[in-house]
Amino acid sequence: MKRELTSLSPMRLAAKKLMRHKLALWSFFILLVFYILAIFAGFFSPYAYDKSVPKKAYHPPVKIRFVDENNKFHFRPFIYETRLEIKDGSKTYKNITDKRYPIKLFVKAFEYKVLGIFPASRHLFGVDEPAKLYLFGADWNGRDIISRIIYGGRVSLSIGLIGVSISISLGMLFGGIAGYFGGWIDHVMMRLVEMIMSVPGFFLMLTLRSVLPLELSSTEVYLMLIVILSFIGWAGMARVIRGIVLSIRESDYVLAAKALGASHMSIIIKHILPNTSSYVIVAATLSIPSYILGEAALSLLGLGITEPQVSWGNMLTRAMNITDIKFHPWILIAGFAIFIVTMCFNFFGDGLRDALDPKTGT
């Protein structure tokens, strides 16, 4: 066992430690599932995210049944078609028990493109029309919430990753240069960073949004959100990295690299920044949730992704109304998606920190 350990590279060692961190591992798998769902959203969602069925507005989650009205057991799970009934001013959906609609796998339904390239129309599961398989219910337009969560994950989850990579690259470059050269360069750069950091994040976000035009295409809105969120995030990163670089630049291996004739830029990029990686990986993982929440907050206020495009934030717009939540609590499910992903990133980040910290036991 001992012999084996000495021949492991630092990364493999960290991976081994991470494997033993059960919570982090599970979080990682949950995140993996979310990302796979988002990437193959068309296949996993039974309905198109923008397909509205007005007569099924606010349809509650359907019940998947094995036993029918006559207490007869069916091996294949099924659902009933429903009919809207208005009684004493309140709306309810009544089951029509004449016909069973079994849940089918790999059904043909609406057209979509796998990875945006290959057209396809197979879906993991579905039921025959006119019944609707609303596993998590429907929203005010009768759109399937689970399909919208899966599609919304594309925006919410990718904004976290892209945003964090942009702010990290910016932060590393900025912090690296400031820390390495020191002196007046450091002074100027850090004062700039402090200026950005001194404005509360949410207000900065709203200010930046108000600077940009309101009427934008959905792609432009998406890019704008990334720019806004990374602009807020990079400053803190730059400041911490500068601190780390300050200590690394005094190390002998930087001197050794200099003695080999390496240029300033190659010393910063090849020798100093890679040594900040364990901090950066952890900081990145732990800050992804703030990007997801930032997107959600802007979209919730109608300043980010707008209808009919979907993100977890704008799915919650109606959930700001207390009566809506009271009668249709399932519209909050998008919030749970945000909650779970945020928690998973936090647990995973904690696990990574322990795994990458050489001071914790092997």
Add this chain to the structure above:
Amino acid sequence: MTDTLLDVKDLKIAFQTLWGVNTVVDKVDFCVDNKEVVAFVGESGCGKSVTAMSLTRIMPSPPARILEGSVVFNGVDLLRKSEKYLRGIRGKDISYIFQEPSLALNPVYSIGNQIAESMKIHKNLSKGEMEDALIKSLNDVLIPEPKDRLKSYPHQLSGGMKQRVMIAMALMCEPKLLIADEPTTALDVTVQREILNLLKHLHETKGMSILLTTHDFGIVQNISHRIYVMYAGEVVETSSTEELFKNPKHPYTKALLGSIPCRARRAEKLNSIPGEVPKKLDGLEGCRFANRCEFVQDDCRRTHPELEKINERTSVRCPYWKSLI
């Protein structure tokens, strides 16, 4: 003097601090010939390392600043050259080995990756040639199983191995001058011997010049041709190794040699030099060693002695050296 590889004249280096300028190397002259091994010996803080590092201007700056002097390497004054020119010299014509091999290797890269760096900077080699050169370099420094070791990370090697890797790194581009800054200080005694033998062997086979700095006379005896003894930022004595060990002239050299543990004087208490190197050199009057010197005269505290040339290769900075023999 076509045989001179490195000729340093009047080198003066100071540390710029908040409290003013503090001279650390004061008008040091020295030269290194082709294929010669030269050693700088002196206590900690006497300016050896700063001198060695300032040759290609890699000393920490700030605070260190070269105030005056010239460093003529291969006929070119390096101090008058741009940073860009020096980058071409560093690692190619002048290489360094540092004191602490565990700190001088970057923990995130494999050994092979790090040794290859100077080649990537200075030479244009294909991948296959690079691989061959890497294996050859590890063979040269006598590392067993070089092919496997290239993939190792610094934390997987012992101190002696790491220092061998450092030497391999330094020799990759076949430099004309190898500067070894206390190459054995961080190693234990048996490994010190191995590394010194390796350096000697490499010097014989590759024929580069070596500039060695150390505080330990024991390690220079076998390897160096000439020795400069430094004290408080200046050279106090220089001569051939043989001559220096046989007839030390300056009281400081005598005292240093006297404090080497020796089999013949086992029962006695080990000699040491009382006091310490003066912290601040500026404004100091008289001989800098006067306060610690056994043979101090009244005159020593008033006038600063000049380096007196005795013959071509021997000089001493003590007016009373004749009376001390």
